[in-house]
Amino acid sequence: MLKIGDMLISEISKEKIRIESKLGEGGQGTVYLVKGEQGKLALKWYNSNYATGDQKKCILDLIRQGPPTGDVSDCFIWPKDIVLDKAEGFGYIMDLIDKNRFAELGEVYAHIKPQPHKKELITISKNLARAFKALHLDGFCYRDISDGNFQFDPGTGEILICDNDNVGIQGLTPTSVQGTWEYMAPEIVLDEAEPSAKTDLFSLSVLLFKLWMWHHPFHGMIEYNIRAWDLPAKKLVYGEKPVFIFDENDKSNILPNDPEYNTPRRRWELCPEILKGLFVKAFTVGIRNPNNRVNENEWWNAFVELGDLIIPCPDCRAENIWEKSSDRFNCWYCKKALNKPVRLIISTVHGSRAIVLNKDTKICQRHMDPYSVNERDEKIGEIVQNPADPSIWGIRNTTGGNWIVTNSNGVSTEILPQKSAVITLGNVIDFKNGASATFEY
Amino acid sequence: MLSLQKEEKNSNVEKYVEDSPRTVAVKCRGASHIKANKPCQDAFLVRTIKEGSAILLSVSDGHGGDKYDLSEKGAEFAAKVSLDIIESYKPYYYSVPDMIDIFNNNFPRRIVTSWHERVIEDIKSSDMPFYEKNKENPRLIYQRYGCTLVTALITEGKIYICQIGDGDAMIVFDDGSIEYPIPEPIGLVGGETHSMSSEDSIRLWISKTVTINGKGMIILSTDGLSNSFESKDEVNKFNKSLYENMKNYNVVNIADSLEGWIQKASENGSGDDITLVASIFGDESEDDSLSKSSESVEKRKE
Numbered sequence A: 001m002l003k004i005g006d007m008l009i010s011e012i013s014k015e016k017i018r019i020e021s022k023l024g025e026g027g028q029g030t031v032y033l034v035k036g037e038q039g040k041l042a043l044k045w046y047n048s049n050y051a052t053g054d055q056k057k058c059i060l061d062l063i064r065q066g067p068p069t070g071d072v073s074d075c076f077i078w079p080k081d082i083v084l085d086k087a088e089g090f091g092y093i094m095d096l097i098d099k100n101r102f103a104e105l106g107e108v109y110a111h112i113k114p115q116p117h118k119k120e121l122i123t124i125s126k127n128l129a130r131a132f133k134a135l136h137l138d139g140f141c142y143r144d145i146s147d148g149n150f151q152f153d154p155g156t157g158e159i160l161i162c163d164n165d166n167v168g169i170q171g172l173t174p175t176s177v178q179g180t181w182e183y184m185a186p187e188i189v190l191d192e193a194e195p196s197a198k199t200d201l202f203s204l205s206v207l208l209f210k211l212w213m214w215h216h217p218f219h220g221m222i223e224y225n226i227r228a229w230d231l232p233a234k235k236l237v238y239g240e241k242p243v244f245i246f247d248e249n250d251k252s253n254i255l256p257n258d259p260e261y262n263t264p265r266r267r268w269e270l271c272p273e274i275l276k277g278l279f280v281k282a283f284t285v286g287i288r289n290p291n292n293r294v295n296e297n298e299w300w301n302a303f304v305e306l307g308d309l310i311i312p313c314p315d316c317r318a319e320n321i322w323e324k325s326s327d328r329f330n331c332w333y334c335k336k337a338l339n340k341p342v343r344l345i346i347s348t349v350h351g352s353r354a355i356v357l358n359k360d361t362k363i364c365q366r367h368m369d370p371y372s373v374n375e376r377d378e379k380i381g382e383i384v385q386n387p388a389d390p391s392i393w394g395i396r397n398t399t400g401g402n403w404i405v406t407n408s409n410g411v412s413t414e415i416l417p418q419k420s421a422v423i424t425l426g427n428v429i430d431f432k433n434g435a436s437a438t439f440e441y
Numbered sequence B: 001m002l003s004l005q006k007e008e009k010n011s012n013v014e015k016y017v018e019d020s021p022r023t024v025a026v027k028c029r030g031a032s033h034i035k036a037n038k039p040c041q042d043a044f045l046v047r048t049i050k051e052g053s054a055i056l057l058s059v060s061d062g063h064g065g066d067k068y069d070l071s072e073k074g075a076e077f078a079a080k081v082s083l084d085i086i087e088s089y090k091p092y093y094y095s096v097p098d099m100i101d102i103f104n105n106n107f108p109r110r111i112v113t114s115w116h117e118r119v120i121e122d123i124k125s126s127d128m129p130f131y132e133k134n135k136e137n138p139r140l141i142y143q144r145y146g147c148t149l150v151t152a153l154i155t156e157g158k159i160y161i162c163q164i165g166d167g168d169a170m171i172v173f174d175d176g177s178i179e180y181p182i183p184e185p186i187g188l189v190g191g192e193t194h195s196m197s198s199e200d201s202i203r204l205w206i207s208k209t210v211t212i213n214g215k216g217m218i219i220l221s222t223d224g225l226s227n228s229f230e231s232k233d234e235v236n237k238f239n240k241s242l243y244e245n246m247k248n249y250n251v252v253n254i255a256d257s258l259e260g261w262i263q264k265a266s267e268n269g270s271g272d273d274i275t276l277v278a279s280i281f282g283d284e285s286e287d288d289s290l291s292k293s294s295e296s297v298e299k300r301k302e
Helices: A053-065 A070-075 A105-109 A118-137 A197-213 A231-240 A259-270 A273-282 A296-307 B031-035 B071-088 B096-126 B128-134 B139-144 B232-248 B251-268 B284-292
Strands: A007-009 A016-025 A029-036 A039-046 A081-084 A090-094 A150-152 A159-161 A310-312 A319-321 A343-348 A351-356 A362-364 A379-385 A393-397 A403-406 A412-415 A420-422 A428-430 A436-440 B004-007 B013-019 B022-028 B042-049 B054-062 B147-154 B158-164 B168-173 B206-211 B216-221 B274-281 B297-299
Touching: A007 A081, A016 A039, A016 B206, A029 A090, A053 A081, A053 A090, A070 A118, A070 A159, A118 A150, A118 A159, A118 A197, A118 A296, A118 A310, A118 A319, A197 A259, A197 A273, A197 A296, A259 B096, A273 A296, A412 A420, B013 B042, B013 B251, B022 B042, B022 B232, B022 B251, B031 B251, B042 B071, B042 B274, B054 B071, B054 B216, B054 B274, B071 B096, B071 B147, B096 B128, B096 B139, B096 B158, B096 B206, B128 B139, B147 B168, B147 B216, B158 B168, B168 B232, B216 B232, B232 B251, B232 B274, B251 B274
Parallel strands: none
Antiparallel strands: A007 A016, A016 A029, A029 A039, A039 A090, A081 A090, A150 A159, A310 A319, A343 A351, A343 A436, A362 A379, A379 A393, A393 A420, A403 A412, A403 A428, A428 A436, B004 B013, B013 B022, B022 B274, B042 B054, B042 B297, B054 B147, B147 B158, B158 B206, B168 B216, B216 B274
């Protein structure tokens, strides 16, 4: 263990660092605030039983390879340098997390940090899906996805994936980490498999479930009736008999009739159908079949779709998600009836998708081509209100080309760049890029 | 030999001392409660466990106010149930990942469920009509027993702390540094606190792990203690001074001094009940005594 005031030298940059204070600790070691020539950083210092040669090699490999590149690289608090002491102890340097901005899920549960609104919750979820997709595409597996290893900004939805020292190449990088019980895939709990990208997918599903439902997918009657939370109990709940609490075909593990379980019950009732379907898949067929787990693309697409269906309540401003199947629609918070929102239905060769039109809605490249790799968020159009009569809404063409709008009488008009097409039922917009759109009320 | 001294000086004070591991607990009925002829609504419990050489501490603060009329019982139940549950984790005391997982996940669920059961059992025996009237909405029953809880497990090398609501957990290290492992919650105003009886209480817990390599002392207290000081610096000074005294003087004398000091603090300050439990760790004599104790020993007012 290090002491406040200790001076150490980093191995790669040969920078002198001073131990300033302790930030926290976990099972593997302690994290300190350190000050060096580059300013304030964090140092994770391993407990002696984790300070192994394999771990050191793993850290050096991670530093050499670097985090996944592209727009997700900022999501990873990646090892930057390694620090040794004379007694064969070691740790690694990483960026400091701004604790005023970023929150752990447990801190949100306990009201220590604010809850993210729906829009930000969707952004957090999308970011998780794309960050782990990038990590897996680089050939890595994370091995210990859990709510303790990621943080988020409740105000913006930005995420940070921490404790990347367990990241490795499946089957090649040795690891002492099997994961966190609640998040382990059943085959790891049963000692039938080692952590891999496929077990990461299971852990990611648990994390997303806890993010949305504030509960564990297997904590129902079986766990409720267990008194001694010992190894056999954990193996039973997470490995031998993992039963989804909302499994329609197996009611053996439903939520107990206890008010303490009202939160997941209420949140499931409010959960959008598209998400319910993915959770059901993840925690029924995905339990025993690693090849049939929900992958990052499925999560990404679902959250992108949900992000397009947000409608703020005009009375209380609570964010609601419009369901295609719902004829009657009430605000989840104030319960007042909401009008069916105006939707733009975009049709492309990839199918059609709905976008709820709000004052700040933007039509992006990804709406036209869900598989576009670059410029996904490039703006194609935006909602505007007529300055003379704000009750008249339109879509402004923010591209460099013309659109064609055809009304219900078959009369076509060109919409030049920076000009707007009035939102009128029956109008069809041809974006001239293979995509067209109609309006629905 | 493990020595245990119990003393009940008067109905307003409860004290327990132990010389190895050096532990002091003092609970004082608040000046305002004495004046209003109300009971002390705090509770504490200290337990030493031979197997695993561990100390278990709990401090609970029953809510004041008419709708929490059974909160002193709620606090007693919380203190007792918490240590019973932590004792049941004994086989895992030295598996750090297991204990972190347990305190983060399983402990909050188990203590809330067990505390609810204990409350329902009690209301059935003490006020059956109220139970019958509210059994479909037990939140109204739990509310009468509302309390906070801070509890700690001290093993060789680690302290695990879990807390719901206000109250303080502080650790003084031998080098003079002080750690407050539990952050303060946001969004609560006007003296409101999270509670064992809160809706969704299983999610309102904060748990932290602290590594202990050398000597030091842990202090758990109800918020009445910190509210008696004008600033955090004053609290820190008090804690450091208590640690020095705990290292150097007879624990019985320390408990006596604390009793006087706490009573005065309550009279001059908030008038609230005040409870403090302090236990030294990393003292070599501690291990000897623990190895000699024959079984789990519970110290509190019987």
